[in-house]
Amino acid sequence: MKVLKSIRILEDKCVGCRACLDACPYNALYMQGKKVKIDYDKCTLCGACISKCKFEAIEMQKQAGFESAVSLKEAMGVWILAEQKNNKVQSVSYELLNKGRELADELKVDLTAVLLGSSVKQEAQCLIHRGADKVIIVENTILNHYQSGPYSAVITEIIKKYKPEIILAGATTIGRSLVPRLAIKLNTGLTADCTALEIDKKSKLLLQTRPAFGGNIMATIMCQKHRPQMATVRHKVFAEAKEDENRKGEIIEEKVSSELLNTDIILKDIIEEIEETVNITEADIIVAAGRGIGSRENITLIEELAKALNGAVGASRSIVDAGWVPYSHQVGQTGRTVCPKLYIACGISGQIQHLVGMQSSDVIIAINKNPDAPIFKVANYGVVGDLFKIIPALIKSIQSSSE
């Protein structure tokens, strides 16, 4: 196999400004005299240097590669993969419809939602009310709960039939397990966990922007020659599409052959574990606790505040590791990434691993004893003080105003 050196420096154009050196995450560029050289052992062809060169002195060549199952020419229309649990459409689907509608209008094409379940016709109508022109439904008892095998087989089949150009799905447990399978089966590209999506004015391609390196860097990604262009979208980043009960649309019932429904795993049971507090990825308000709350017993204070606000309880890694709160509440790099409308950090110092899991929240309030705690760098509102005095008073104030 030939050695690929598909990236090179055009020496006649390189002025030795070093802008590319600083852009390289892998330290693969170095100066030799007044020109830049590439250390091919370190370069991963990530392309980060190319957009940084003002002199177009870095050239990356890409061979044709393989072809996708949906051809470039035929692909048309924007799809969203709706999510249901117990045959009830999940709110992330409405967020996808909102963004999907915008992209479809820009491209002047239809917006189609796909919904799998055991009895979803009623819910399909809700998707039309929220902006879908068409809803493709597949109903079967096997599709009641998400299962990787049947879901990916069925959706692959209908994508091949209808050939959409863009597909959006939620970056949820379901989306992040399902959509990577579709991308491989369809020979196409997928960008995970996007926080911004737009149509490039010139090329009409989908610009997919997502955080990388734990949120310290944003990357914009394109899928130029393969269809559909697929992206999972972070929950709660886009607003939900508004409901309009007068909107009309078409519901298409697809029948699929039984062999697509074969499953290689058996779902034996589902154990719901959400205690008194709501699921943190769905919550609009999260009250989170860190070491500063002092002991396991004091969690009740945080729970009370969360309850008063109708929110969920979040936690830093340290108190989860200490066994004060179950792991399902952990926010941060090794826990969950959340972006609620309001995040109240109580006694959380704000280690970077915690910040990457919550810094895209709309509004952050931090309460901490230490004025130098890093949490204050991301907080919109900060309080340096004793949370054992502030929180009880805050609970009272909220309760009295809601009465």
Add this chain to the structure above:
Amino acid sequence: MLNIVVCVKQVPDTTDVRIDPETNTLIREGVDSIMNPFDMYAVEEALRIKEKHEGKVTVISMGPPQAESILREAISMGVDDGVLLSDRAFAGSDTWATSYTLAKGIQSIGQFDIIICGKQAADGDTAQVGPGIAVHLNIPQITYVKKVENIENGKITVERLIEEGYEIIEASLPCLMSVVKEINEPRIPSLKGMMRSKKAQIKTIRADDLDVKSEYLGLDGSPTQVVKIFSPPAREKGEMFTGEVSDIVEKLSNVIKEIK
């Protein structure tokens, strides 16, 4: 006797990688390369399965020659063998080409019963390579595993974390699972393990050693491409509330009321 393969990745210590807001360039002073933190749980779980059921654990990684160090780290924890897929032909791989190459690499090692991946890599955070490998190998996939309950008669039963709680899932072997942090606490390498890891032979596999098509490798085999990187918009400087508790609480209540 179970053959367990663990996929690991070398990543920059992400907490250190950031963009200088003034020059808009990456700061990488003192950025170390480490084993992806999520992969530590995958290695640990493989070792626990081996200890309970007997078997062999192989770690595999795709990356530049220096990625060898994380394979040695895994060996120091007790893993039997390390395999490195390293070739210029693999450079520029997105998750499509990476999962293809790893799947082919795993097939080239021989028999496997369980493939274990970390939940996601800490640099890209995509969580796409595990499911990708499962599709390429046409084996069952179980993501977000938080507990292995049982392995017997060619079947594995696990608990899979979902937003509302967890599922109990049974799959036939061979299968692929990705694990979350809750599953275990990775061990510290023993002195004996560290000695062994220094001497261990790491097998390097190049593109020519694999039964692969070049159009599926590296940059050519990658449908997606990064077109721009930039710094996330900085949060505006926050407002500090000071004074008596009652004043602070009043201000906080007003902020909360506006949001609700």
